[in-house]
Amino acid sequence: MSTPYFISYKIRSNRVHLDPPREVAVHAAPQEVADLVEHGFIVREKLVAGRDLEALRDAADEIEARYLETQKPGQGNGFGGLFVRNIIDEHPVIESLLLQNPVLVSVARAVLGPQVQVHASVLRVAYPELENQGVEWHFHQRVVPDPEPPFFLRPVVLDNLIYLDDLSEDSGPLVVLPGSHNTDEDLPSGDFSDKAGQVVVKCPAGSVVTSHSSLWHRAFAPKPDGGKRRLLIFGYSPVWLKTIDVPTKLRARTASDADATQEQRELVGLSGYY
Ligand SMILES: O=C(O)CCC(=O)C(=O)O
Ligand SMILES: [Fe+2]
DSSP states (O other): OOOOEEEEEOOOSTTTTTSOOEEEEEOSOHHHHHHHHHHSEEEETTSSOHHHHHHHHHHHHHHHHHHHTTOOOBOSTTBOBEEEEOGGGTOHHHIIIIITOHHHHHHHHHHHOSOEEEEEEEEEEEOTTSSOOOEEEEOSOOOOOSSOOTTOOOOOOEEEEEESSOBOTTTOOEEEOTTGGGOOOOOOTTOOOOOTTOEEEOBOTTOEEEEETTOOEEEOOOOTTSOOEEEEEEEEEETTSOOSSOOHHHHHHHHTOTTOOHHHHHHTTSSSOO
8 A cells, every 4th residue: 555645634613622633544645636636537556456356356246146136237228237236235345345445435535525425336247248338428426407506516426446357448448538527518328439538548457446426437348258347336425415325234233333433434324414
């Protein structure tokens, strides 16, 4: 793990004297965080490796096998592949390796503030032998009205795309539009076309793309001999935003755990809002 840098946050209120400052050790280089803010994404290669990567692959395969018994992978509508939501409640390894992983959660705290929760935890598997396994251009928080009301607060989620297989020409790269998290242009549905300024992301297995949820992106389908393409999406949001995935089981366990820290309670949506 890289040497961290530190941020000390005070949480403003009439009770600052009761809430100790939050010290965050950020496990990324300051330049990486600056790039994330400017471009809307960063790629960190091989953040997960060795036994941890194997454990995540095994967990993904177990979850996949369970869901394939009742669910068919999507083959159209712009979002191909198998999607399983709330995987944090689906396998203990997802929680133990990802929920409080410093290289993920500390970067979220660097850009969203100290009080974050798990917003989404998803498995996506795309299959070389199936049709329409790509993903069209989209961004994630599609709730911003136009015109934008003066008191409207734009939701921001920090999404981590954790690639369990090499992201290559054959397995189907991710494509992003750098800086698009700061623009207000819309693209039509069903759009898979090349765009000026797009960046095609390829990286080895275990790499993580950390992105602002308003960043436009799409994904290619795996080629016929590209192998199964497995991806975990792990998003963090400020504690006061409504989450898309609710880790019901983990939340209940945390609620009854007298030793759970304030940060653990916040991570599962038990604290940090009024
Ligand atoms: O498969 C990928 O690389 C990206 C998937 C994606 O954008 C999504 O599921 O929202
Ligand atoms: Fe996406």
